[in-house]
Amino acid sequence: MIFIWLIKEAFVSLWRHKLRSFFAVVGVMVGIAAVIALVSIGKGVEKDVKKTVEGVGTNLIVVLSGKIDTSQSNFNQSAMGNPANFISGDILKRQDADEIAKVEGVKAVAPIALASGSIRRDGQTSTSMIMGTYPQIKDVMTGFSIRYGRFLDDSDSNKQNIVVGDFVKEQLFGDKDNIVGEKVMVGKDEFEIIGQLEKPKDAGALFSSDYESIAIISMGEAKRLNGGADKILRIAVSAKDSTDVSATVERIKQNMLLRHKDDEFSVLTQEDLLDMISSIISLLTTAVTAIAAISLIVGGIGISSVMFMSVADRTREIGIRKALGATSVLIMFQFLVESVVLAVLGGALGLVLALAVNEVVDAKTVIEPSVTVSVVILALAFCMGVGVLFGLLPAARAAMKDPVEALRQG
Amino acid sequence: MAKKEIVIKAKDLQKTYRLGRRNYVNALNGVDFELEKSDFVALVGPSGSGKSTFMHLVGLLQAPSAGKIWIKGEEMTKVSKRSYPRFRAEHIGFVFQGFNLIPTLTAKENVMLSGRYAGMSHRLARDHAEELLAKFGLQDRMNHKPDELSGGQQQRVAIARALINSPAIILADEPTGELDSKTSREVVEMLKELNSSGQTILIVTHNTEVAKMAKKIVEMKDGRIV
Numbered sequence: 018m019i020f021i022w023l024i025k026e027a028f029v030s031l032w033r034h035k036l037r038s039f040f041a042v043v044g045v046m047v048g049i050a051a052v053i054a055l056v057s058i059g060k061g062v063e064k065d066v067k068k069t070v071e072g073v074g075t076n077l078i079v080v081l082s083g084k085i086d087t088s089q090s091n092f093n094q095s096a097m098g099n100p101a102n103f104i105s106g107d108i109l110k111r112q113d114a115d116e117i118a119k120v121e122g123v124k125a126v127a128p129i130a131l132a133s134g135s136i137r138r139d140g141q142t143s144t145s146m147i148m149g150t151y152p153q154i155k156d157v158m159t160g161f162s163i164r165y166g167r168f169l170d171d172s173d174s175n176k177q178n179i180v181v182g183d184f185v186k187e188q189l190f191g192d193k194d195n196i197v198g199e200k201v202m203v204g205k206d207e208f209e210i211i212g213q214l215e216k217p218k219d220a221g222a223l224f225s226s227d228y229e230s231i232a233i234i235s236m237g238e239a240k241r242l243n244g245g246a247d248k249i250l251r252i253a254v255s256a257k258d259s260t261d262v263s264a265t266v267e268r269i270k271q272n273m274l275l276r277h278k279d280d281e282f283s284v285l286t287q288e289d290l291l292d293m294i295s296s297i298i299s300l301l302t303t304a305v306t307a308i309a310a311i312s313l314i315v316g317g318i319g320i321s322s323v324m325f326m327s328v329a330d331r332t333r334e335i336g337i338r339k340a341l342g343a344t345s346v347l348i349m350f351q352f353l354v355e356s357v358v359l360a361v362l363g364g365a366l367g368l369v370l371a372l373a374v375n376e377v378v379d380a381k382t383v384i385e386p387s388v389t390v391s392v393v394i395l396a397l398a399f400c401m402g403v404g405v406l407f408g409l410l411p412a413a414r415a416a417m418k419d420p421v422e423a424l425r426q427g
Numbered sequence: 428m429a430k431k432e433i434v435i436k437a438k439d440l441q442k443t444y445r446l447g448r449r450n451y452v453n454a455l456n457g458v459d460f461e462l463e464k465s466d467f468v469a470l471v472g473p474s475g476s477g478k479s480t481f482m483h484l485v486g487l488l489q490a491p492s493a494g495k496i497w498i499k500g501e502e503m504t505k506v507s508k509r510s511y512p513r514f515r516a517e518h519i520g521f522v523f524q525g526f527n528l529i530p531t532l533t534a535k536e537n538v539m540l541s542g543r544y545a546g547m548s549h550r551l552a553r554d555h556a557e558e559l560l561a562k563f564g565l566q567d568r569m570n571h572k573p574d575e576l577s578g579g580q581q582q583r584v585a586i587a588r589a590l591i592n593s594p595a596i597i598l599a600d601e602p603t604g605e606l607d608s609k610t611s612r613e614v615v616e617m618l619k620e621l622n623s624s625g626q627t628i629l630i631v632t633h634n635t636e637v638a639k640m641a642k643k644i645v646e647m648k649d650g651r652i653v
Contacts, residue, residue, distance in 0.1 A: 029531045029532070341540055342512045420488045421488050424527070
């Protein structure tokens with residue numbers, strides 16, 4: 018029970034030097050606050066992305082240009098493959114989409130192409146992206162609900178009709194609610210707005226704006242705007258049966274290999290996409306957290322210097338304790354307990370600060386930071402480690418003091 | 428006549444300090460000393476005579492350069508130094524000049540500290556500390572910090588702390604050094620009273636009035652007993 022006595026003594030001693038103790042814990046407090054806030058913001062973003070990916074549809078399979086290795090061993094190194102593959106748009110063709118549609122287990126297929134040009138009206142230009150696709154995109158992906166008008170159908174394949182999200186409306190038409198029937202310019206051509214998109218309910222807050230900032234035209238019109246090139250970024254595929262997704266992926270791969278080399282394309286499921294995105298976010302969060310953790314080391318040095326001061330100030334007390342029968346180990350333990358108490362106090366204050374930061378982030382942004390119990394336990398355990406590590410040297414110095422010399426000082 | 432129990436015995440005790448790289452100072456030059464149970468001895472002598480060094484050696488705070496020490500018949504120079512702290516806590520009570528109470532602890536906690544270091548349970552140490560402080564008239568000051576106590580009260584707390592483990596001997600180093608004459612007399616009277624109930628006491632003092640109150644005076648000079 019001497020341990021409880023030592024903890025009590027540690028608190029009394031630290032309280033006696035309140036200001037000094039406070040400055041000692043500030044470093045750890047800031048470090049822990051930064052680490053917990055960044056990890057929880059990272060978790061919040063990851064959760065949001067997951068919600069978005071899960072919300073785009075069920076049994077979704079995506080065919081991309083470029084090779085992405087999603088196996089565990091190579092994933093982190095090559096998750097993105099060559100970024101140029103994603104934007105080249107010269108590998109995937111409409112023929113691929115049409116052939117995939119015939120593969121067993123495939124319910125619907127929709128290629129997605131980016132069309133060049135911008136949407137303009139009365140000298141105003143919208144920053145929205147123009148996407149060319151098949152009307153079947155509605156059967157493959159969710160998130161294309163219509164608020165006003167209608168979605169593209171087969172009759173629009175060669176018509177200059179366009180479906181727009183909220184951003185186009187806001188940027189070009191201001192407060193006007195229903196803009197169906199209005200005309201906009203895309204390149205040199207006039208397009209008629211035939212539908213307005215609804216903001217999808219299932220999308221994560223962070224990425225819901227993507228749905229608001231797109232405009233959709235037919236694949237034929239996109240090809241025309243691209244000067245005859247397909248410029249397909251990806252082909253979205255919906256599998257008929259959720260239990261057959263893996264087999265369908267395999268069949269699509271075999272089908273694609275009839276026209277392409279193995280390293281020209283990737284066939285990913287929603288799960289692969291989630292893993293990939295989670296991995297990237299985790300990697301980024303870890304990197305940023307590691308930088309924040311440096312401040313913990315600085316905090317540890319602060320604790321160490323305060324403990325050295327404490328040992329110097331209390332040399333006579335150390336002498337008294339030794340004269341009364343305290344062993345060197347007990348003296349060392351006493352100062353280590355003080356150092357750990359300082360670090361854990363810093364950690365606890367840091368946790369409170371992180372929760373406050375999270376509240377602000379939650380209130381002011383679309384991110385919902387998520388603090389898990391494991392993160393809190395890990396952070397406080399890390400604080401204890403910092404306390405032990407940086408308290409070791411001052412505690413050893415206290416323990417090694419000669420009692421007679423110590424009694425002469427002070 | 429029954430043979431008297433020897434509490435402390437020193438034989439040819441020497442202590443040499445190193446000053447700088449090549450200089451050495453002989454603080455003790457072969458001291459032979461015996462202290463019987465229930466003795467009250469005052470060790471006197473000028474500054475630098477070696478009396479404090481002698482007290483540190485017999486108090487097991489330092490090891491001698493040569494010579495032997497027996498405490499309660501056990502030859503301490505043969506015992507591992509690792510066991511000194513526990514031995515000190517159980518058998519030796521210290522009363523220092525300037526009280527040397529720990530400022531962050533209350534009077535009761537200061538007294539309990541020695542008990543805790545000797546392995547006493549928290550409850551036993553607390554009960555014992557309360558009993559001793561009450562005996563010394565400090566029942567109302569138990570939960571006060573040292574800076575809330577007078578000099579005399581602080582020294583009484585220090586004596587209570589020295590007594591909590593019922594030590595074989597109390598070593599008092601200038602216990603009246605920072606007290607006025609009235610309080611000094613009170614403290615020495617307390618020590619005398621303890622001695623009359625069988626407590627062995629060795630006191631180091633400059634004060635001849637205090638020394639005269641001991642049963643026996645031993646004088647030291649140049650690291651020797653004269």
